Amino acid sequence: MDIAFIVAALIAVAATVRVVTCYNIMHALLYLVVSLLAVSVVLYTYGAPFMAVLEIIIYAGAIMVLIIFFVMMLNLGLETAEHEKAWLRPRIWIVPGLFCIVLLGELLYLILQNKQPAAGIQVVPPKQVGMALFGPYLIAVELTGILLMAGIVGAYHLGRQHKKTLHRFLENNLNT
Amino acid sequence: MSFADFISLGPLITLFTAVVISMLLIAIKRNHRITYAFSLLAYLMALTAIIPAALYIPHAVPPLLVVDEFSLFNTGLVLTSGFIILLLSYNYFEEREERKEEYYLLLPLATTGALVLVVSRHFMSLFLGLEILSISLYGLIAYLRARERSDEAGIKYLILAALSSAFLLFGMALVYAFTGHMDFPGIGAALRQAGYIPVTVLAGFGMMLIGIGFKLGVVPFHMWAPDIYEGAPLPVSAFIATISKGGMLVVLIRFYVDIHGNDYSMIWWMLAIVAVASMFAGNWLALTQQNIKRILAYSSIAHMGYILVAFLSGVQTGLEAISFYLVAYFITSIGAFGVLIVMSSSVQDAETLDDYRGMFWRYPWVATVFTAMLLSLAGIPLTAGFIGKFYIVMAGVNGHMWFLLFMLVINSVIGLYYYIRIIAMMFKAPATGEVTYIKPSLPVAGNITLMLLTLVLIGLGVYPTAMMQLIQQMMKMIV
Amino acid sequence: MNLHPTTAGLLLAGILFVLGLISVLIRRNIIFMLLSVEIMLNAAGLAFVVAASHWGQADGQVMFMFILAMAAAEVSVGLALILQLYHQLRTLDSDEASRMNG
Amino acid sequence: MILLLLIIIPLAGGLLSWIAAARNTLWSRYIALACLLVDLAITAQIWATHPASGGRWLYQYKTDWVPHFGISLNLAMDGLSLLMLILTFFLGTLAVLISWKEINQRAGFFHFNLLFVLAGITGVFLTMDLFLFYFFWEMMLIPMYFLIGIWGHENREYAANKFFIFTQAGGLLMLLAILALYFIHGANTGVYTYDYFSLLNTPMQQETARWLMLGFLVAFMVKLPAVPFHTWLPDAHTEAPTAGSVILAGLLLKTGAYGILRLVLPLFPEASAYFAPWIMFLGVLGIIYGGMLAYAQTDLKRLIAYTSVSHMGFVLVGAFSFNALAYEGVVMQMIAHGISTGALFIIAGALYERIHTRNILEMGGLWSRMPVMGSAAMIFVMASLGLPGLGNFVAEFLILLGSWQANRWITVFAAIGLVVATAYSLRIMQKVFFGQATRQYALPDLNRRELLIIVALVMAILLLGLHPQPVLKTSQKTDYVVR
């Protein structure tokens, strides 16, 4: 068992717990970034250096930044924190929490049933990944393209601001 | 990719290419009519592309995809359904949304996702297809931005879909971790080879079931369905009810067959519980519901339960039954939503039961169509739904699943109640006094489409042989 | 600790996954929910990489990349939707978005 | 081919008369009438000319439908079917006639539904393919549902729903049984078919046979209806328009009895014998329970409806006696009950048209105002209580005579049911036609059209009572399961 893995894992879990419990959304996001960084270390220890990098660049770097930007744009800081405080009462989280703990227990129990023969961690170099990606999984890459296009079109359509000028019928409706 | 790969994936590629072109068209000039016409054309071309693809079957595009009779059949089904939904869409969007053109990108994109599902035999393509479908649907569900409920529906669907995707992925990871394969036949072979099924793999299947169950809308992952059906634009609801569920079901069948799902009693039990719960929950929920969209949502939950019964029968007849039922269910659901669409005014959806009061006497033909659709949902003879239900029961009997069948019978009876409640409402004398009905748009294209659907519905109900032969042929190949 | 490395990795992924799930469940803020779902997806991706390392295959990593892509698309559409919702409801409380029920 | 024609004529006629109604409702009525008369003529012609001796099957027609499943369009007519068909078209014709003035709203759609119901019933009586049987069985429900639900009385929707749900529930159980039979037969012989004749001698375990038999039986007992599945009937009969009540009582209930004779007994002789005492018990329970309920009713149509429960109990008792006499009686009972109860409903309908109430407490003394109607009612009330010389007596007597050999106590109680029948039947006369008129009505007696209907019915019931031999002889052309 790699020490690096254990440390990174502990950090990841701790940071994620903070994400769950944190009231301030900004803090939570930052904790999440920490968690993602720790996960990237874990990825590295599992012989996936390229993925570790991607985790940092895309997850921590792009997606999280996007969300942070969004939060800032809406200016949600303090007010939201208040809300979160008000919403996160034990009454609210205790039952779901319990169920999730049960789920966690079951999941871990099931994973621990693993009876596979122990094999070492095998490093998969980025080249091999690249070969796979543009070899057999070429179509999948194409499909990812479609996926992203769908995302873009959807986000474009939904993200546009409402024009206040509605369609004439709707307008009439609103007026009446 | 070889030439044969291209031809085999022709429908998919055609459709996607068309999406790209139509995006460019929109970029050049926004015109509802042109985009609409082009999309229709795209679907037609994609449908035509099935013919050359059929020459090469069965053709695998390793490791992700496989094109065989089963996938081509379902490709055809999905494309036809998409085409019909599109046909019904024009008027619906014409006056509801200023930016209507993106709809004609998102709908084919979603269809593409379903097509990927239909041909996939690998976790990766399953996942990607699912996500293409889901992400397009986020946009589609919330498409009508002026409508309050759209956003609510969209966000609900988004969070839940992502959540269930996460479950699906985690489950896949577990399966992958303990079998070393992500393609279905490989998994099946690995499990056969191992001689037993590792618990963790079972756990993985269980978690995948959550993701799949969510898309199918079975209990307990069904709760989104009514809200999304209600909030989404009607054609999109029709899409979710049919293509989205159908695509998932097809991939589930393939997966189940490839991993020899019948060998594992555990999976059987899980599905059986889900099936019974879905039947009861769906039917009970619909019982006194006043909103027809929600009724259709609940009824679709119950119908998925029925399908699962056939699924669980573990005989080839069961798979045939599902295919047939799916066809019938597609026709019926699209028909029912189609009626809702043509009955809706240019700004308001006709969705409450009261909107349909005395409809038979005001719009006899549309009411007849709706009646036929509802009767088909209820499984009454002369309709395709009857043959479908008959087929399912037959499969169940063949598999000796008496308990499940008994549940099915009970539920059919419960279900009957709310279907005929709608019918009764349509045949009631129109309300006296000052009642303002929704003024239905009754577009010509919509009416003709509905008429054709009804004809097909009754045709299949009266002469199902051809369809059955086709399905039987195709199922022989995959089992 | 003499854990099988694959098991260890999967355990971590499982813990992160469930933590994300808890977060989705107890948060009412929709952005938080979206965030939590991201945690879950990330955990699933981690599980794939762990599995890949066990078999020495690239497939799991490829899958991880696709998950990444999907997460990105998801977040973009999701944020756009949240924006819409925020404009309409003037709140991010998911419980408020419950006008459809029954 | 002629059998197919019998089904197609009403189907086509139904469509035609719906279309014609757009022009003129009178055309619609004439088309419906003509179709039924043609069918009636065809069947009457067959009846008149069919050879006294010779094979059991008068006509057969078979062509593939869904060969994939072994489903064929398999029609055949034997004595039993023939009699039932004649009854069907006879009552169908009358149903059109009585609706002549009663149904003014949406007459075209009414006739469409009426003819479709009749087509479904015809199909049930003719088909020799179990799938097809189920198909027709369900097919007649929808138009019937509309008949009740659209043209019925105040509480029509409830009644229609109840009717529909009950019969569907029973039907689905039958479907399960049909399919199980199909597979058992297929597994044992390698031939997967729904063909009645092939399935007749399906070898199967006793246990299985019993379950399957119950599946069929429940469907038929719901339709019959037997206690405790009878509760849809009073509602449906009460709320239906007159023609609907006539079709329901006269024909739909008979499909249940027919199903028992045609399917339950021949397909599962051992299982039927095993359950026979219980079923006969239910039958006799129905006779007395239905009779008591009928006695307590104040709604005339409801009262008549419960008499159906009582009378159909005889069918159940007779059918499970496994006795040639009882079978003859059952067939007679089906026909005679169809006519007598149909007539009573027609009279109830005619009364309702005149005084707009069905509550017998508000009637009384109508004999003096409508002596012809009163006399007609008297005849059918007497038929209902089993007066010799009228059709029902022959039926009930033969049933009891036959069932006596099977089970004495059942027969004794069934015979006691005749006393109850007297009580409720006479109550009709007493409350409706006798006594002092409570209100002053200006009531026209039966008009010419109604008179024609009633006279036809009276003739029929008298002929059945005094010279039932042609019917009995024809019905003997059917092979019943005799022990």
Next chain:
Amino acid sequence: MLPALIPAIPFLGACILMLCWKRVSRSAVTVIGCGSVALSAIVALIVAAAVAAAGKEPVVQHVWQWIQVPGFAAGIDFRMDVLSVVFVLVITIVGFLIHVYATGYMHDDEDYGRFFACMNLFVGSMLVLVMADNLLLLYLGWEGVGLCSYLLIGFWYKDPANNYAARKAFIVTRVGDTAMAIALFLLFEHMGTLNIQRLLQEAPVLWAKGDPMVTLIALLLLGGAVGKSAQLPLQTWLPDAMAGPTPVSALIHAATMVTAGVYLIARMHVVFELSPAAQTATAVIGAVTLLMAGVSALVQTDIKRVLAYSTISQIGYMFLALGCGAWSAAIFHFVTHAFFKALLFMGAGAVIVALHHEQDMFKMGGLKKMLPGVFWVFLIGCASLTAIPFITAGFYSKDQIIWLSLAAAGGHKAYWLAGMLGALLTGMYTFRMFFLVFYGEAKTKVHHIPGAVMMVPLYILAVLSTVAGFIELPHTLGHVTLFSHWLLPVLPAVQLAVDSMALEWISQLASVVLALGGIWLAYVWVIKRPQGMVDFLSMPGQVWLQGCWRRGWDMDALYDALIVQPFVYLSNVNRRDLIDKIYTGTAQLMEACHNLMARTQSGILRWYIMGVVLGAVAILSVLIWRLHTVS
């Protein structure tokens, strides 16, 4: 062809009248109504002559095959043998006279035609009953006369009381009919036929004397007979049946229909002979009935009810005779009873019409002068009923029964005593009625003197009531056996256990003395010392007892409490059909489920996620659970 004509002609008349009585004149109705019966009577006479000419060989006619199914056949077959001839003649002749009388009696009724239609129908049915060759056809006639009885009792349908009486008559007789139907089933089961002749021939072969089965059959037949003939325990309907017009009472409820039971037992005498127990039962029923009815007749106030109870009592005599094996005696009494009771009823009817439909005897009186014709014929009828020796028919028939109840093989002293006591009661109630009606002061004015149409039949019947007795004279008085001899081919001669002329003398003397004693008591009671009687009767206990008797020993109340009320109560409790509650309950349960489920659809996203989590937990739990149960 002739025998079939006998019932066919009245049926035809009934049909014609039913279809068009509204459209033809009253006289046409009269002609059709009376004419058909007269024609029938003529044909009957011809057939009777044919039977006689053929040496009492029966005339059999097969009209058409009614029911023929494998294992069972019944035809519309008529058989005129000597027994049938007797009944047919009485029915047609008395029937004709009553029809004629009715043309006068019903003259002003608006439903004149309907009346005659029903009457004709009745005559036809009754003829079918007595001419039937098989029991099924007999049953047809049996129920047919029941129907006519129902129709005619409720003839004046506007009065609910009449309808009630009619309904009661129908239902009570139906109870007996059911027993008879079961007897038919049993007979068929054992013999495979319902043909009367074959039954009679084969029964002795099949069963030994006293076989329990034959006893059961005989008792069930007896059940049918007591229902129709208003014997204990089913006698309660007959007094109420007097609600019908008086000619109806005369024809149906005195002369013919009520004696159908007698006919049935006589017809099936072989079966009864095989079962001593059933015979005893018949005799006991007859004896008890004749006494109870006699007592009830004693205290009635309504003139028709007196006659009704008297009818019950007289039929009791017939049953007594049947029970003793004195078949022909019973039939003989039937004949004479038909004459004098029809006479009495019609006489009463004349009085009633004269007094403007007043039936209470205490409101009559002193009619001797006003209605002398009626007085005389009534006197003859009363005398015949009381069995005044030598000159009345009743004397010969009744005396024969009393004597044979002692002397016949099946006889017993107790029967004889009952007969004797009955004679006393007969005298008392008959002349109490007679004196009340014709003597004393007039309390109601006479409105209408009955015309010739009504009186002529009375005269004829008066003559018949007198002379009919001479066809059968006892040993002591000339020993003429024309009647029993005539019946010999069908009904065996009575087996005498005691054959002592002296004893017969004593018996006759005693009965005469008792009858005359009864008259004397009536005289004292009504005319001589009415006050004393009133005092006696108003003693405590007496009042109740009298009421009880007047109400027919409160049998009505008993049945009401035991059968009718529970039935009605149960029916009404269950009016809304409790079984339906199961289904509506299920429906409500479903709705409750719906409401429960609908609450889960709260619309709150987190709740939906909770659903997913629950599902996940459930799936994994099932997995772990199965894992442990499997391994």
